[in-house]
Amino acid sequence: MSKPKPGRPPRAVDVAAAAEVSTATVSRAFNNPEKVAPAIRERVLATAKAMGWMPHAAGSALARRRTSIVGAVIPTLDNEVFAAQVGAMQAAFAERGITLLLSCFNYNQDQAVHDVQAMLARGVEALAVVGEAHRPELFAAIQARHIPYVVTYSHRPGSPHACVGFDNRQAFHTIARHLLDLGHETIGVIIQPTAGNDRVIARLDGVREALAERGLGIRPQHLREGEWSIDFGRQSVRAILAADPAPTAVICGNDYLAIGALLEARAMGLSVPRDLSITGFDDIAISRQLDPPLTTMHVDNHEIGRRAADYLLACLEGGKPEPLPPLVPTLIRRGTTAAPERAGPDGP
Amino acid sequence: MSKPKPGRPPRAVDVAAAAEVSTATVSRAFNNPEKVAPAIRERVLATAKAMGWMPHAAGSALARRRTSIVGAVIPTLDNEVFAAQVGAMQAAFAERGITLLLSCFNYNQDQAVHDVQAMLARGVEALAVVGEAHRPELFAAIQARHIPYVVTYSHRPGSPHACVGFDNRQAFHTIARHLLDLGHETIGVIIQPTAGNDRVIARLDGVREALAERGLGIRPQHLREGEWSIDFGRQSVRAILAADPAPTAVICGNDYLAIGALLEARAMGLSVPRDLSITGFDDIAISRQLDPPLTTMHVDNHEIGRRAADYLLACLEGGKPEPLPPLVPTLIRRGTTAAPERAGPDGP
DNA sequence: GCGATCTATGTAAGCGCTTACATCGGCGGT
DNA sequence: ACCGCCGATGTAAGCGCTTACATAGATCGC
Structure with missing residues (x-):
C-alpha cells in the first residue's frame, strides 16, 4: 500500500495501489491501452481520473528517452x-x-x-x-x-x-522586374538591416540583379537601411525623395516599411501611384485595406x-523526407504601382 | 571508466570520468560552483564544454523536483x-x-x-x-x-x-463617456463575440452603463457582434449606418474592428470624424498611422x-506578492472622434 | 602534537516513469 | 489428462541527474 503524500500530486504508484494493479499496468493503460484487458483498463483510467493523475512528463521523458x-x-x-x-x-x-x-x-x-x-x-x-x-x-x-x-x-x-x-532573391527580382516593366528606371530601396540577416541580403541582391539586367543600379542616395518599422519607412521615403534625381518608385523590404512610405508620401501631398510607386513584401493583413491598397508579395x-x-x-x-520545393510568393498587384508619369509632355 | 556511447549525447558520468571526478562534483560545478575548488571546477567545466555536455533537463527536473x-x-x-x-x-x-x-x-x-x-x-x-x-x-x-x-x-x-x-468595463465606460461628452446621443457598437469572453461582456456592460447614466441605450440595430477582423468592421459599419436613425458614433471592441469601420466609412464617402466618430481599443501599432489617426485606448x-x-x-x-493594482489604459484622443454635426441649422 | 572542526569530494539513494523479461493461468490439441 | 503456447500482469532495472550523508584530508586551538 503506497502512501499518497497529501498536498503533492499523485504518482503512478498511488494510482496503481488504488486500482490494485502494478505500475506497469497503469503505464500500459495510458500508453498501450490495447495491451491491457478492457475491464482493468477502465478501472485504471477511472482511478487515475478520480485522483487527477497524468503521467509526469519528466519521468516519462527519461524512461522513454523521448521528450x-x-x-x-x-x-x-x-x-x-x-x-x-x-x-x-x-x-x-x-x-x-x-x-x-x-x-x-x-x-x-x-x-x-x-x-x-x-x-x-x-x-x-x-x-x-x-x-x-x-x-x-x-x-x-x-x-x-x-x-x-x-x-x-x-x-x-x-x-x-x-x-x-x-527564394528571397528571386522574390525581389520579381518585384523589381514588375517595376522595370512598368517603365521605372530610377528606383529607391528601403530595407531592413542587412547585418546578420541572409533574407535581407538576398532581397537586396535580387533587386540589384534585376536592375543590372537593364543596365541600371541603385544609387546610394536612394538606398536606406534601418529597422523595419512604419516610422523608418516614413523617414526614409522623405529622405529618398529629397535626392536628385528623385526615384519614381521605391521597393520596400517589407510591408511595414511600405506602409510608412505610402502614408508619408501621401502626407507630403504626393499621389500614389501616379507620383510614386511603392511595393511591400509579406502581404500582412492590413496591406490590402490601405488606400490605395498595397502592391506587395504574398507569403503564406x-x-x-x-x-x-x-x-x-x-x-x-524515421523518414528521410524529400527536400522541400521552395514556396513561391505571388506578386499581388494592387493600387500602389503604376507606370511612372512621363517627366514632361512629349508632343510639340 | 564509463563508456560514452558514440552517437549519443554524453551524460554526466562521461564528463565525470573524463575529468576524473565523481558525478556529484560535475553536478556541483554546474549548479553550485562555489562549492567546488576552483581548479577542479575549471577542469570540469572545460571538459564538459569540450564534450558538449549540458545537464539534461528531464533528469534534472526529476531529481530537483523543479522543471x-x-x-x-x-x-x-x-x-x-x-x-x-x-x-x-x-x-x-x-x-x-x-x-x-x-x-x-x-x-x-x-x-x-x-x-x-x-x-x-x-x-x-x-x-x-x-x-x-x-x-x-x-x-x-x-x-x-x-x-x-x-x-x-x-x-x-x-x-x-x-x-x-x-478593468474592461471601466475602460469602455470611459470611451463611451468621451463620446457622450462630445455630444453624441446615438451610438453604435461593433464588438467581438461575447460568448465565453468575459472581457468582451465587461466592455459591453461598460458602454451600456455609461449610456444609461444619460438615460440612453444601445438600439439593437446599432449593435453588431462578430469576429474581430477588419472585414467584420467594414460590414458592420455599413449595416449600422443603414439603420434609422443612423448613429453619429460607433464604439468598436478593438482596433481591428475600428480600422475596418474607418476604412469603410471613408469608402462610403463619409468624412470621419465629421459625419461619424469612431473609437477603437488596444492602440495597435498601425492605429496612429491611419488617416485620420484612430482615437483609441492604449493598453501596454x-x-x-x-x-x-x-x-x-x-x-x-516563495513570496505571497500583493495583489496587483489594475493597469489603467489611457484614452488617446486622435482624429476619429469629434462632436457630432448638428442635424440641421438652428436658425429660423 | 592531538582531537575537534571544517571543507572538498565521493557514494549511493532516489526522482516518476517505461519496458524487457519473468510469471502465471487458461486454453486447445492430441 | 497433459503439454505447450499465448496473452495478461507483475517485477525490477534503469533513464540522467541531484543531494543527503559519509569520508577523508587539512586546519586550528591549546
Whole structure:
C-alpha cells in the first residue's frame, strides 16, 4: 500500500495501489491501452481520473528517452509574419501530442546560439530556425545532437540546410522586374538591416540583379537601411525623395516599411501611384485595406509553419523526407504601382 | 571508466570520468560552483564544454523536483495584443532561466482546458492565462496542483483570481463617456463575440452603463457582434449606418474592428470624424498611422506580460506578492472622434 | 602534537516513469 | 489428462541527474 503524500500530486504508484494493479499496468493503460484487458483498463483510467493523475512528463521523458518537445527559434513575435508561422507550427505539433518550445532571439545572433543550446538541454527532438544567417556554432550544436532541423522563411538554392521558405532573391527580382516593366528606371530601396540577416541580403541582391539586367543600379542616395518599422519607412521615403534625381518608385523590404512610405508620401501631398510607386513584401493583413491598397508579395506564413512542422514530424517518424520545393510568393498587384508619369509632355 | 556511447549525447558520468571526478562534483560545478575548488571546477567545466555536455533537463527536473517551466495560455498569436504579452513574458522568464511553454486555445474553452492539463503534465510551475471566462475545471485543475497562476488582460473587481490587466468595463465606460461628452446621443457598437469572453461582456456592460447614466441605450440595430477582423468592421459599419436613425458614433471592441469601420466609412464617402466618430481599443501599432489617426485606448501589453511574469516569479520564490493594482489604459484622443454635426441649422 | 572542526569530494539513494523479461493461468490439441 | 503456447500482469532495472550523508584530508586551538 503506497502512501499518497497529501498536498503533492499523485504518482503512478498511488494510482496503481488504488486500482490494485502494478505500475506497469497503469503505464500500459495510458500508453498501450490495447495491451491491457478492457475491464482493468477502465478501472485504471477511472482511478487515475478520480485522483487527477497524468503521467509526469519528466519521468516519462527519461524512461522513454523521448521528450516530445520541439523548438522554434524566431526573431520576434512582434512581426505578424513570424507569429503566424509559430501559430501554425504549434497547432500542427499539438495534434501529434508534441509541445512547442519558443524562443525569440531579437535579431541577436549570440542570443540565438544561447537559445538553441538551452533548447537542446531541454531535450528538443527537432528544431525550426528562422533564417540561415547564424553563427556556425548554432548549426554545429544542432548537428552534434543529430536531431532534425529546418530553416524557415528562406530558401536559398544551394543551402546546406533543409529549408521551408521561398527564394528571397528571386522574390525581389520579381518585384523589381514588375517595376522595370512598368517603365521605372530610377528606383529607391528601403530595407531592413542587412547585418546578420541572409533574407535581407538576398532581397537586396535580387533587386540589384534585376536592375543590372537593364543596365541600371541603385544609387546610394536612394538606398536606406534601418529597422523595419512604419516610422523608418516614413523617414526614409522623405529622405529618398529629397535626392536628385528623385526615384519614381521605391521597393520596400517589407510591408511595414511600405506602409510608412505610402502614408508619408501621401502626407507630403504626393499621389500614389501616379507620383510614386511603392511595393511591400509579406502581404500582412492590413496591406490590402490601405488606400490605395498595397502592391506587395504574398507569403503564406501559416503554410510555411505547417510545412516545417510536417517535415520535422516526418523526420521524427524515421523518414528521410524529400527536400522541400521552395514556396513561391505571388506578386499581388494592387493600387500602389503604376507606370511612372512621363517627366514632361512629349508632343510639340 | 564509463563508456560514452558514440552517437549519443554524453551524460554526466562521461564528463565525470573524463575529468576524473565523481558525478556529484560535475553536478556541483554546474549548479553550485562555489562549492567546488576552483581548479577542479575549471577542469570540469572545460571538459564538459569540450564534450558538449549540458545537464539534461528531464533528469534534472526529476531529481530537483523543479522543471523551471511555466506556461502561458492565450487565445491566439494572430492578435498583436497577445503576441506582445507573450513576447514580454518570454523575455522576463528567460532572464531567470525559466522556459515558457505556449498554448493557443483559439477562443475554444475545451481546448483551453485540454491545454492546461497538458501543461500541468509537463510540470509547469506556474501559469498565466488570458481572461477568466474559462470552464471551472480549468481553474480547478490548476488549484489542485497548488501552483501559482495569474489571469491576464483582464481585471474584474472582485475576481477570485490574481489578475494583471485592466478593468474592461471601466475602460469602455470611459470611451463611451468621451463620446457622450462630445455630444453624441446615438451610438453604435461593433464588438467581438461575447460568448465565453468575459472581457468582451465587461466592455459591453461598460458602454451600456455609461449610456444609461444619460438615460440612453444601445438600439439593437446599432449593435453588431462578430469576429474581430477588419472585414467584420467594414460590414458592420455599413449595416449600422443603414439603420434609422443612423448613429453619429460607433464604439468598436478593438482596433481591428475600428480600422475596418474607418476604412469603410471613408469608402462610403463619409468624412470621419465629421459625419461619424469612431473609437477603437488596444492602440495597435498601425492605429496612429491611419488617416485620420484612430482615437483609441492604449493598453501596454508588454507591461502586462512583464508584470504577469514578475508576479509569478515572486510566487515561485516563495513570496505571497500583493495583489496587483489594475493597469489603467489611457484614452488617446486622435482624429476619429469629434462632436457630432448638428442635424440641421438652428436658425429660423 | 592531538582531537575537534571544517571543507572538498565521493557514494549511493532516489526522482516518476517505461519496458524487457519473468510469471502465471487458461486454453486447445492430441 | 497433459503439454505447450499465448496473452495478461507483475517485477525490477534503469533513464540522467541531484543531494543527503559519509569520508577523508587539512586546519586550528591549546
